Amino acid sequence: MGWKIGIVGAGFSGLITARELERLGHEVEIFEARDRLGGRTWTTTDNSLGYPLEMGGTWVHWMQPYIWAEMQRYEAEMIVSPFVDKAYWFVNNEVRTGTEEELDGKLGEIQAKIFEGSREFFPFPHDPDYILRDPGTPEDVKERYRKADQTPVLAGLDGFSDEERALADSYWRAGYQGSSEKASSLMAKHWAALSDHRLGLLDDQTLRYKLKDGMKGIYDKIAVDVRGPIHLSTPIDAVNHNDDGATLTFADGTTREFDAVVVTIPAGALGNVEFSPGLPSAVQEVVNTK
Ligand SMILES: Cc1cc2nc3c(=O)[nH]c(=O)nc-3n(C[C@H](O)[C@H](O)[C@H](O)COP(=O)(O)OP(=O)(O)OC[C@H]3O[C@@H](n4cnc5c(N)ncnc54)[C@H](O)[C@@H]3O)c2cc1C
Numbered sequence: 001m002g003w004k005i006g007i008v009g010a011g012f013s014g015l016i017t018a019r020e021l022e023r024l025g026h027e028v029e030i031f032e033a034r035d036r037l038g039g040r041t042w043t044t045t046d047n048s049l050g051y052p053l054e055m056g057g058t059w060v061h062w063m064q065p066y067i068w069a070e071m072q073r074y075e076a077e078m079i080v081s082p083f084v085d086k087a088y089w090f091v092n093n094e095v096r097t098g099t100e101e102e103l104d105g106k107l108g109e110i111q112a113k114i115f116e117g118s119r120e121f122f123p124f125p126h127d128p129d130y131i132l133r134d135p136g137t138p139e140d141v142k143e144r145y146r147k148a149d150q151t152p153v154l155a156g157l158d159g160f161s162d163e164e165r166a167l168a169d170s171y172w173r174a175g176y177q178g179s180s181e182k183a184s185s186l187m188a189k190h191w192a193a194l195s196d197h198r199l200g201l202l203d204d205q206t207l208r209y210k211l212k213d214g215m216k217g218i219y220d221k222i223a224v225d226v227r228g229p230i231h232l233s234t235p236i237d238a239v240n241h242n243d244d245g246a247t248l249t250f251a252d253g254t255t256r257e258f259d260a261v262v263v264t265i266p267a268g269a270l271g272n273v274e275f276s277p278g279l280p281s282a283v284q285e286v287v288n289t290k
Pocket residue numbers: 008009010011012013014031032033034037038039040041055056057058059060067177206234235236237264265266269272273
């Protein structure tokens with residue numbers, strides 16, 4: 001009770017951490033590098049399209065318990081994205097067209113192949129590395145799990161047509177927000193496990209429902225519930241934990257002391273911050289290989 005806690009980052013994690021720590025009786029202060037709240041969620045309201053536009057996290061679902069809890073708390077309404085009458089897709093630079101259902105149908109078999117192993121690897125989908133810790137899981141299954149993690153998502157699809165491969169490539173590039181050549185097949189299998197191993201449910205969870213007032217409708221309300229100050233445009237350069245607590249160093253070289261500091265910034269931005277003592281080696285490895 002009564003600790004002074006500095007929180008780095010005002011995305012969903014930082015804002016919720018602050019709100020919950022205050023509920024436990026602590027005093028919080030948030031430091032955010034950007035000039036706005038929300039982090040990787042960002043609903044713009046000043047664009048020329050004339051309606052709010054999601055620039056980051058968008059899709060929500062009742063099978064995603066944490067965001068769903070926040071939606072209930074702040075009475076955020078969902079809307080359903082429209083089904084399209086006509087879909088277009090590319091195969092070897094040629095445009096093809098059909099209904100959305102036809103497009104989904106073409107993805108069915110190749111996705112089932114990509115999802116192979118999802119039940120075996122993720123008996124408890126909310127606990128993705130459970131089998132690695134489970135003494136009862138045979139070693140050969142653990143080995144195949146590790147191998148799947150190192151295997152690109154589109155590997156081993158030789159028997160499928162160019163069209164099926166092109167569609168799967170688009171799907172997973174969008175899903176991973178990056179190259180499907182570098183993306184681990186394990187994540188696709190994990191997404192399948194979180195969706196009862198069904199493509200239709202995966203699509204519903206990741207592409208169907210959004211918020212009427214956008215993500216902003218939630219992150220602005222969480223910020224109102226945080227009583228401590230939220231400093232925007234205040235990047236942290238260094239975090240130093242010691243026996244008495246923790247010191248934050250700001251971009252202008254000034255420092256502030258806290259009883260504890262919670263850092264909620266993403267792996268891609270951790271390299272900009274100096275940590276003392278250093279980050280755990282596994283985290284540092286991720287930072288180095290980004
Ligand atoms: C394009 C896109 C689409 C997405 N789509 C979905 C979706 O449909 N559904 C879904 O559930 N999720 C989606 N996500 C993921 C979701 O947006 C994120 O998982 C979530 O917003 C992460 O929240 P966070 O608070 O953990 O991190 P962030 O939102 O990244 O917050 C971290 C904050 O730390 C700040 N920061 C960084 N460095 C410093 C520093 N040195 N000092 C101070 N502050 C710093 C950042 O500016 C940021 O505001 C999407 C993400 C993106 C990018």
